[in-house]
Amino acid sequence: MFLTVSTTGTPERPATDLGHLLHKHPGKAQAFSTSFGTAHVLYPEADDERCTAALLLEVDAVALVRRSKGRGGRGGAPDAALAQYVNDRPYAASSLLAVALSAVFSSALRGVCRARPELPGQPRPLRIEIPALPARGGAALVQRLFAPLGWTVTADAVPLDTRFPQWGDSRYVRLVLESDTVTLAEALRHLYVLLPVLDDAKHYWVAPDEVDKLLRAGEGWLPAHPEQHLITSRYLSRRWSLTRQARERLELARLAESDDSAVEEIDNAVAADTDTEPPTDTGTGTGVGDGTEAGPGTGADGGPGADTETGAGTGERSVPLAVQRREAILAELAAAGAARVLDLGCGQGQLVQALLKDVRYTEIVGVDVSVRALTIAARRLRLDRMGERQAARVTLRQGSLVYTDKQLKGYDAAVLSEVVEHLDLPRLPALEYAVFGAARPRTVLVTTPNVEYNVRWETLPAGHVRHGDHRFEWTREQFRTWAGEVAARHGYTVGFRPVGPDDPEVGPPTQMAVFTLASGERPHEPRGTREQHEQHERHEKTDEKEAKAA
Incomplete structure (x- = not known):
């Protein structure tokens, strides 16, 4: 030799x-x-x-x-x-x-x-x-x-x-x-x-410590390698459990490098239950790869720290706001006639679980940036025990929503439930283009907290947002302005729905926008402003240069 x-x-x-x-x-x-x-x-x-x-x-x-x-x-x-x-x-x-x-x-x-x-x-x-x-x-x-x-x-x-x-x-x-x-x-x-x-x-014999050896030797070049899947599979002698673990950690490394963040910041969507905030609208892990996922209790709905009241801490138990939000989403999806659905920022998989119970949804894809959130979702759904036919309906994928992904094209509907508020405002155009400009499902549902309703939360100090990871919370007018501009740029019409009790003074606790692709628009043909196209081309060229440099 x-x-x-x-x-x-x-x-x-x-x-x-x-x-x-x-x-x-x-x-x-x-x-x-x-x-x-x-x-x-x-x-x-x-x-x-x-x-x-x-x-x-x-x-x-x-x-x-x-x-x-x-x-x-x-x-x-x-x-x-x-x-x-x-x-x-x-x-x-x-x-x-x-x-x-x-x-x-x-x-x-x-x-x-x-x-x-x-x-x-x-x-x-x-x-x-x-x-x-x-x-x-x-x-x-x-x-x-x-x-x-x-x-x-x-x-x-x-x-x-x-x-x-x-x-x-x-x-x-x-x-x-x-x-x-x-x-x-x-x-x-x-x-x-x-x-x-x-x-x-x-x-x-390939032992579990071979994953660490692979990641150490592959640092700086393997996450972006076009044959990453083949390399990990063969290096680990096709041991599926080790290969999956390696791929998850490599994807985290790639996303962290793309966003100039630490891996620990990227994969923090499911943390210990240490939330000290009042019962609030924590929503879901963003799945957008910006290194700013929600911290404690950031399941898609109803996890630790999720909404537990319909009102503002009056002590009157009723249907939890998280459940109302999920039911509102399911109703809109049914009205749209959707069969193939994306849950973008799926967190711990509560919405995916609800969709699986309805046979009209033939394909359900949950996307989140956090490996831990997806692991919890897989356990919640019992994917390892699921029958072959049922398992074929659902896919959990790790990914960042601020980058375009060809695999997200061709779906009837996409849901962004309590996602946008976890991004810094300058990153919203990237999310907008990835979903509305590139993926272009026929229907897009977006829910987000209504900041005007915060005064009704008795335990929420004045001026505070509902969750420590929220980068912003919009008024009804701000949300309608943003949604209207997005619809106009990408060939959608948009309507608005209240979620939860609609207070005559401050509105509902959660606001929903229902985007529908306008007649005459092609659902899967990329569309967006010239500036957005150029921005994403720059991102792609930067990624290619980084891959070649690695």
Whole structure:
């Protein structure tokens, strides 16, 4: 098993700096023991202009068999007994080489160089060669995995036998990677993850801690990689529970990076029940990816801290406002004849649960930015125990509502229940365009607190909003103005409904806008102002640049 890393340099920036980066002296040949053989590091060439470090891994195949307690096959798979002794592991780059890389070049992989701390962060010309790389997916997959990371990829298929070309190519390739923009630490992390992915096998049991290893090695590049799902699935040996956990954490990392927020700020929609506010209109986790999800008790409706009264703390128990709001939404959806519904900012899934009880709704999609909120929703719905036909009707997805998503197109209706007030006002245009300009369902329902009604809450101090995470709360006139402008920009008509007791002086506690696509408008054809289009194009270009830079 063989790998070389080469770089070029000048007298001012000598190529032999590679020795500092790898923490291995160019003038010495060194050997390191591993549990499966011996790793040798040597430098075939080392001067100011060019330096090459070689890693030669001598694998003891018999020792591997003994360590695996006689289990057959590659990585312990129950193949023929002969495969325990006749296999490619001593020669083909695989998870064995990846483990050796992390053990022998551990400091370089972490980007640490105590002698020259400025070196790890500096990209330099790199050329990596692996003469025998198993690639289950062929040269095309190798290209798809490495090219988005800034590598120029040459992957030449190795023939099964040069004497018999009619036999075709083997599953091995000779790989050459070249780049002037990738640091050595990034290069080693790419190899550490992608070598076993291409081999689609590991020589050891994949335990839960492999998720942490993947995320550490994939930091900065894996969240935005176009083949992220394939990489996570293969790296974790297709263990679904681990793969799902990794994807959730990667999506949080991507959203946090996009919004310049900490992951903890993004995934805080379901917190401990520490709410000290009065019974109020907390609504739902926003699912909009702005890092400002509601804190304690932010289920879609009726969770801890949700509305428990129809009035303003008079002590008279009646139908909770959360239930009234949900019933009002269901009534409008039924009146619209919707069958395929989006619950945008679904929180803990109360509305999704109510929709599932009605057979007229054939497809229900709940979207939220919080993994924890979606986990609670899945438990509430008992997705793991649900029958196949019922499970086919519902999907829970993690996503940010301030970014356009092609998968949200084509639905009859979308619900934004107690969502908009959790966004900063400058972010509303992005939400508006993503829902009304890009997704364009035929019906959109938006509910939000009526700030005028707050005076009726006896336990709510004057001037306070109903929940600490609310960025604003609108009067009836402000809400009607915003909704009217949105409808005019995107080809909708809009009507308004009170939710809860309609006080003659201050109006209802919750206000609802019902947007209906105007006749003659195409439901799924993107529409919006030129400024909105340009803004989203800038966002998409920025995301593409960040992905390429990663």
